[in-house]
Amino acid sequence: MSLKKSLLLISLVLSLPCYSDDNVSSIDKMLAIKNSQVTLQTAIKAGKERALLCGYCHGKDGNSVKDTIPNLAQQNPEYLLKQFQLFASGERKNYVMEQLADILTEQERINIALYFSSQIVNSAAHEGLVDYSAEASAESLLEGQHRYQSFCFACHGESGEGNKDLPRLAGQKKAFLVKTLNGFKRGGGSRASSPMVKIMKAVNDAQIEPLARYISNMR
Numbered sequence: 001m002s003l004k005k006s007l008l009l010i011s012l013v014l015s016l017p018c019y020s021d022d023n024v025s026s027i028d029k030m031l032a033i034k035n036s037q038v039t040l041q042t043a044i045k046a047g048k049e050r051a052l053l054c055g056y057c058h059g060k061d062g063n064s065v066k067d068t069i070p071n072l073a074q075q076n077p078e079y080l081l082k083q084f085q086l087f088a089s090g091e092r093k094n095y096v097m098e099q100l101a102d103i104l105t106e107q108e109r110i111n112i113a114l115y116f117s118s119q120i121v122n123s124a125a126h127e128g129l130v131d132y133s134a135e136a137s138a139e140s141l142l143e144g145q146h147r148y149q150s151f152c153f154a155c156h157g158e159s160g161e162g163n164k165d166l167p168r169l170a171g172q173k174k175a176f177l178v179k180t181l182n183g184f185k186r187g188g189g190s191r192a193s194s195p196m197v198k199i200m201k202a203v204n205d206a207q208i209e210p211l212a213r214y215i216s217n218m219r
């Protein structure tokens, strides 16, 4: 990595926003529940029941039913909690999600986050959907891999697993990734306060498709 790139990354990491007090206390409560198998299993069971409503769009097990709707399966529970909070405060905009986040109690948010994070994501690779045969797609996968592993890995992990409120990306839906990265690139729109807006300034439009292709195929 060049010095210029390393400095850019360090300054980006340092500029990440901190949790609000609300979110810190939710996360502490969630971690306390996770500490015991008994309370964890009870929370996951309650979360599964409450998440029936979400299944209509995100899939019962968090593998979404539509390519433009994100998978929630295997997502880091801290990230899920943070997004509920951003939807509830209107900082992240989506009509349905803002209404839903608003009606869920803190306990329900914690249970649902623990439930979805305990599910396994079916990445495109798992479903055998990767088309390595076409020259163009193999090339594009490599281009995406190169870009991801020289930059994005610093926050989202070499295997795309993320960490706490840094989201897991591996196996995410490709169309959702393309839509979301384009949105960040154009100034954030519905997610204007996201640190990704600044980060996407270092990515060209033409790199978005290969990045999304590579990420959706990570497992």
Ligand code: HEC
Pocket (backbone or CB within 6 Å): 050, 051, 053, 054, 055, 056, 057, 058, 068, 069, 070, 071, 072, 080, 083, 084, 093, 094, 096, 097, 100, 112, 167, 190
């Ligand atoms: C009518 C469809 C619909 C329903 C029902 C729905 N969602 Fe969503 N959800 C969406 C869409 C669309 C997005 C993506 C919004 C965007 O592009 O920013 C989303 C985004 C999210 C995100 C952010 C994920 C990410 O990777 O950034 C979370 C978390 C989430 N939903 C949780 C839930 C939960 C929990 C429920 C049930 C209580 C639920 N959703 C019900 C459509 C729905």
Ligand code: HEC
Pocket (backbone or CB within 6 Å): 009, 012, 013, 016, 070, 148, 151, 152, 153, 154, 155, 156, 165, 166, 167, 169, 172, 177, 180, 181, 191, 193, 194, 195, 196, 199, 203, 211
């Ligand atoms: C400095 C750390 C950092 C770097 C580097 C970084 N990200 Fe992110 N990324 C984040 C954070 C933090 C979030 C959560 C943002 C939010 O809450 O809106 C995020 C969110 C995302 C999301 C939305 C995920 C979802 O489920 O909604 C995508 C997609 C994404 N990043 C892709 C990338 C790609 C591709 C790169 C490399 C070009 C990259 N990120 C580099 C910190 C980073």
